[in-house]
Amino acid sequence: MKHVRGDAVRRLGSDRDAAAVLGLGERKFAQLLADPPDWLPAPIDLGPRSRRWDLDGLLNAARAHAPRGELRRAEPHQLLRARIERMKAGITTPDFTKEASE
Numbered sequence: 676m677k678h679v680r681g682d683a684v685r686r687l688g689s690d691r692d693a694a695a696v697l698g699l700g701e702r703k704f705a706q707l708l709a710d711p712p713d714w715l716p717a718p719i720d721l722g723p724r725s726r727r728w729d730l731d732g733l734l735n736a737a738r739a740h741a742p743r744g745e746l747r748r749a750e751p752h753q754l755l756r757a758r759i760e761r762m763k764a765g766i767t768t769p770d771f772t773k774e775a776s777e
Contacts, residue, residue, distance in 0.1 A: 714740030
C-alpha cells in the first residue's frame with residue numbers, strides 16, 4: 676500500500692515545525708516550553724519522544740491570545756549618540772510642540 680499524507684497529517688508538526696510557524700528558532704521555542712504561557716495549546720503526545728503540535732491551532736492561538744508588544748523602532752545609533760552628547764553638554768533642543776499648540 677502506498678503511503679499517502681493527507682491534510683490532517685500535514686497539520687501536525689514537530690517542535691521544529693511549531694517553532695517555524697511562530698517565527699522562532701528552536702532554542703527560543705524550547706525556552707518558551709520551559710515556562711509555557713497560558714495561551715500556548717497543549718501538544719499532542721503520540722508516545723515517548725513523539726510530541727506533535729496542531730500547527731493550525733498553534734498559529735490561531737498565537738494570533739488570538741499572545742501578548743502584543745508596542746511597535747517601536749529603534750533610534751539609529753548615530754542619532755542616539757548625538758542626543759546623549761547634547762544632553763551632556765547641557766544643550767537643549769527646541770520644543771516644537773509648544774508652537775503647534777498655540
